[in-house]
Amino acid sequence: MADTSPQRALLVAVEAGGAPRRARPEADEPSPEESLAELRLLAETAGAQVVGTVIQSRREWSPATLIGEGKAREIERLRQEQGFDLVIFDEELSPSQQRNLEAIINCGILDRTALILDIFARRARTREARVQVELAQLQYRLPRLTGRGVDLSRLGGGIGTRGPGETRLEIDRRRIRERIAHLRRELQEVAAHRERQRAGREENRVPLVTLAGYTNAGKSTLHRRLAGSDAYVEDRLFATLDTMVRRVEPPDGEPLLLADTVGFIRKLPHTLVAAFRSTLEEVVRADLILHVVDVSHPARDRQMDAVQAVLDEIGAGDRPRLVVLNKLDRLRDMLGEDGARAEVERLRHRFPGAVAVSAVTGEGFPELSRAIQDALGRRRAVVEALVPYPMAHLAAFIHQRGRVLAEEYRAGGVFIRAEMETSLADRVRAALGPPGTARNGQGAPAERSGR
The missing domain is CATH 3.40.50.300 (P-loop containing nucleotide triphosphate hydrolases)
Incomplete structure (x- = not known):
């Protein structure tokens, strides 16, 4: 009978004095404790049971293992004592860092990025969302393909392996790139469909x-x-x-x-x-x-x-x-x-x-x-215009696409004062021409805008 108990996870954060915490820094970075609190929520959302946390203080990140080889071996000893299944890092690991950590710590190694991707894979309900998540996962995992087979076998289909699946991730790079290209084409079709929907909305304003x-x-x-x-x-x-x-x-x-x-x-x-x-x-x-x-x-x-x-x-x-x-x-x-x-x-x-x-x-x-x-x-303008009678379609357009505030039938046409979206007001002005322009002997429009 398959084991359905939640995976036990240890969370790890690094506090590196003087080193940038990320490639895109924020004005006010949280403390390691605050960041681990959010990582705990992410891990629990993914279905893990958090059994402990580790904060490693270093002068700078280790390019080989992020936390240093000594700390990695200390975590492996802790794993032997406590028997957790995952170690989740609060930073994104480089492919080499992940491989080096896997060689020292005998359990699944995940970083914050992989964890978020896993949650998205679990939450995706529509075809579009699943395609978007799979594309992101494959792009993330492609440079980490080497050595991932052992790790995936260890995880046994657990956190970090949802979405594309173990078999697909173990195929060669060429086929993964082909799959990425296919997914991108699918998303281009989705984007084109969304663009057509948006065009209809913009036409209706x-x-x-x-x-x-x-x-x-x-x-x-x-x-x-x-x-x-x-x-x-x-x-x-x-x-x-x-x-x-x-x-x-x-x-x-x-x-x-x-x-x-x-x-x-x-x-x-x-x-x-x-x-x-x-x-x-x-x-x-x-x-x-x-x-x-x-x-x-x-x-x-x-x-x-x-x-x-x-x-x-x-x-x-x-x-x-x-x-x-x-x-x-x-x-x-x-x-x-x-x-x-x-x-x-x-x-x-x-x-x-x-x-x-x-x-x-x-x-x-x-x-x-x-x-x-x-x-x-605030994105709308008030337009006042004398619309010549032969341009009744323009008066109908203003009624349909704006909010008419006042209307009066005059000798030269229909005077309309209306509130409209700014771009539509510009279209009305362009159709009427500049003030002083005569149209079929019906007089000239008088207009102004403001609010």
Whole structure:
């Protein structure tokens, strides 16, 4: 009978004085203890049982083993005593570091990147997500192919081996590259399909509002409440991998499309960012990003910095943004009514316009809806134009694609004052021509824009 007990894992972090902790540094790096706390959540999400942690302090990282050969042998002695199945490192290991550690420590060796990839493989539900994850895994594992067969046999199909599977990873490099090329072609087809969907949305000019934030910040719960969707919700890291877009019809505001996307995390593997590029285009193309923050999390500021780093990486760092301080109910439980109010005010001073909500209880949602409409309104212009009667199609266009504020039938045509998306207002102006241009003897349009 197969052993279904969870794999026992030892977590390892390295504190290297004076050495950069990563290739893409953050302004405020967490302590090794804080980083290991997040690594523990990742390991537990992957199904492991964490039996201990090790923090190795070094002047600089060891290029051969990251932690030094002596520390690696110490961990092997610990493994013989405790019998754990995995050693998970909080940094990404180079292929040579992984091979050297495997030669010393007689159990599975994983790094943070492989662990995140494994969680994505477990969470992927749609065909698109599975293709994206498999591509990222193969790109990560290809340079680590040498010597991986022994490691995979040890793991027996456990954490770090989900997705492509053991057999595929043991085939030669040429076939893996062929598989990568095939997956890339599949994703190109997916990207083309998404582009056609976006083109239809842009033609209809329905604004796109996208939820972005750290993993487990409550984006999917927020999506369910705002859009009435069936977005998957679970109090786990990376519960959502697939983008969900739903139309929202506010009772007294502009219709919009609300998109839920994959959560971000510190040291999000670059291969994943690249593989999920078509999915993350929903963030890049957004008319408004709702940056959802777990206001109760002790590492909230660092999480916000991590989200900003990913947004910058995908080219969405300068998109219009509204900060949503979620989990207000938890903050109140932690700090009390007065403490929570003071903390929210401090954050609103730092992030003007930020809205505090509880996606679970619904508190703050009327304010959030108004803030979304106000933010979308800032991307619109008011156009006043005299549309000649022979151009009735243009008047119909304004009615269909804008919000008519005033309308009056005059001798020279229909005078319309309307609020429209800025690019559509520009199309109306271009169709009418510059002020003073006569059209079929029907007079000239008079227009202005502003808000």
